[in-house]
Amino acid sequence: MSTVETHVVIVYESMYGNTHHIAEHIASGLGIDGVQVHVVSVGEALPGLLAAADLLIVGGPTHVHAMTSATSRHAAIAAADQDGLQLDPAATNPGLRDWFDQLDIVDGTEAAAFDTRVDGWALFTGRASHGIASHLTERGYRLLDEPESFLVDKHNRLVADEAERATAWGASLAAAMHRLLDHHW
Numbered sequence: 430m431s432t433v434e435t436h437v438v439i440v441y442e443s444m445y446g447n448t449h450h451i452a453e454h455i456a457s458g459l460g461i462d463g464v465q466v467h468v469v470s471v472g473e474a475l476p477g478l479l480a481a482a483d484l485l486i487v488g489g490p491t492h493v494h495a496m497t498s499a500t501s502r503h504a505a506i507a508a509a510d511q512d513g514l515q516l517d518p519a520a521t522n523p524g525l526r527d528w529f530d531q532l533d534i535v536d537g538t539e540a541a542a543f544d545t546r547v548d549g550w551a552l553f554t555g556r557a558s559h560g561i562a563s564h565l566t567e568r569g570y571r572l573l574d575e576p577e578s579f580l581v582d583k584h585n586r587l588v589a590d591e592a593e594r595a596t597a598w599g600a601s602l603a604a605a606m607h608r609l610l611d612h613h614w
């Protein structure tokens with residue numbers, strides 16, 4: 430058993446809390462002996478923490494078929510009032526696009542991307558995870574897995590079993606890292 434700890438950082442953007450919730454479940458799938466997992470909002474994802482990451486996982490909501498924009502984030506805040514939705518504490522953070530602009534370039538650190546989006550054909554809904562994955566690779570990260578989506582219904586509630594699927598995805602990323610690093614997690 431190796432004594433070297435593996436650091437995983439999960440960065441989430443979330444307006445109504447679903448992506449935040451999924452991030453916590455991914456963490457629970459990853460969180461086994463020898464792995465330290467930090468789940469942080471975009472506003473808390475500072476360079477010192479990221480520099481120590483062996484695996485960076487980034488997720489955000491799909492807005493207008495893609496990653497959020499300043500306009501879509503404002504629309505989401507306005508819609509929360511109308512639709513009786515609770516805003517996540519991270520809703521007033523910067524969006525992932527601004528965060529990526531500031532993200533240091535690395536040399537092949539492992540990464541993975543996820544999003545939340547409405548349940549339906551991805552062709553029609555779009556998926557923010559593809560944009561997130563592109564930003565990660567542009568910054569020098571290497572994708573450990575395909576981008577993954579977790580689904581909400583039209584009332585912005587997670588579809589049944591999506592939280593459990595997120596835990597399973599976290600466990601599969603842990604297994605992939607295990608194979609890659611060739612040491613026991």
Ligand SMILES: Cc1cc2nc3c(=O)[nH]c(=O)nc-3n(C[C@H](O)[C@H](O)[C@H](O)COP(=O)(O)O)c2cc1C
Pocket residue numbers: 442443444445446447448449489490491492493494495501502504505508545546547548553554555581585
């Ligand atoms: C302004 C706005 C635009 C949206 N556009 C899309 C979209 O194009 N495709 C989609 O699947 N979901 C769309 N959604 C639904 C979001 O994906 C959903 O609210 C989000 O996944 C919930 O995550 P959160 O609770 O972390 O904010 C949109 C939501 C808002 C507020």
